[in-house]
Amino acid sequence: MKIAIIGQGGHSKVVRDLIKTIGEVEIVGCLDDQYNAEFYREQVFYGPVDAARTFTEDFPDVRFFVAVGNNRVRKQIVERLGIPDALYATLIHPTAHISSSTSIGPGSVVMPCAVINTDVQVGAHAIINTCAVVEHDSLVANYAHVSPNATLTGNVMVREGAQIGASATVIPGKEIGKWTIVGAGATVIDDIPPYCTAVGVPAMVKTKEITGGV
Numbered sequence: 001m002k003i004a005i006i007g008q009g010g011h012s013k014v015v016r017d018l019i020k021t022i023g024e025v026e027i028v029g030c031l032d033d034q035y036n037a038e039f040y041r042e043q044v045f046y047g048p049v050d051a052a053r054t055f056t057e058d059f060p061d062v063r064f065f066v067a068v069g070n071n072r073v074r075k076q077i078v079e080r081l082g083i084p085d086a087l088y089a090t091l092i093h094p095t096a097h098i099s100s101s102t103s104i105g106p107g108s109v110v111m112p113c114a115v116i117n118t119d120v121q122v123g124a125h126a127i128i129n130t131c132a133v134v135e136h137d138s139l140v141a142n143y144a145h146v147s148p149n150a151t152l153t154g155n156v157m158v159r160e161g162a163q164i165g166a167s168a169t170v171i172p173g174k175e176i177g178k179w180t181i182v183g184a185g186a187t188v189i190d191d192i193p194p195y196c197t198a199v200g201v202p203a204m205v206k207t208k209e210i211t212g213g214v
């Protein structure tokens with residue numbers, strides 16, 4: 001598979017490393033708004049994000065991956081490009097355990113040693129980060145991020161764009177509202193509303209966002 005990576009920050013570095021590990025995937029494009037001109041270096045195309053549209057015409061077999069860690073920015077880029085879902089790659093590290101009954105949407109990545117158990121749904125452009133555990137019947141919706149070492153126990157619903165911070169735990173059956181951030185190390189024992197930040201053990205709502213979602 002040939003792939004064009006969108007975004008050149010820290011998350012992108014890890015994604016490119018994962019791609020090397022997978023093998024059989026060749027990076028043919030690096031797109032980021034830090035490039036204001038289009039050019040080739042060592043047979044790899046570099047250019048601004050919007051070059052992705054013309055890229056699909058020149059290289060119809062290329063798949064795209066938005067490797068931007070910020071959930072909101074990732075969504076904004078996907079919406080701005082309007083590329084069909086089928087042209088996004090789904091990337092899974094070979095050390096991740098994924099149940100055969102799990103579905104993972106386009107543009108999502110599963111990092112090393114993550115475990116995604118039975119009947120989980122992972123939406124599009126989501127991140128299941130290093131050593132995260134997503135237990136049975138849970139949902140990780142579009143643009144959500146389960147950070148390194150976080151644990152979603154059974155039947156947990158993580159709504160669109162929400163982030164579960166590193167090493168946080170959500171007990172069974174709880175819902176994390178869309179675009180909410182659960183702080184690192186939190187233990188969630190109640191539903192958390194959308195558009196807020198919740199921290200601590202047990203997790204309490206700390207700040208209500210005034211900006212809303214994307």
Ligand SMILES: CC(=O)SCCNC(=O)CCNC(=O)[C@H](O)C(C)(C)COP(=O)(O)OP(=O)(O)OC[C@H]1O[C@@H](n2cnc3c(N)ncnc32)[C@H](O)[C@@H]1OP(=O)(O)O
Pocket residue numbers: 129147148164165166167181182183184185186197198199200206
């Ligand atoms: C590979 C990767 O890097 S993947 C990325 C993984 N990233 C993470 O896990 C980061 C998760 N983010 C956090 O935990 C952040 O601290 C957030 C989002 C919860 C809060 O960030 P900010 O909005 O910048 O809050 P800020 O640092 O100003 O702290 C606000 C208050 O919350 C407290 N607080 C912040 N984070 C936490 C936390 N994780 N647990 C407990 N309390 C916290 C602060 O002590 C402060 O308390 P005070 O008002 O009593 O002084």
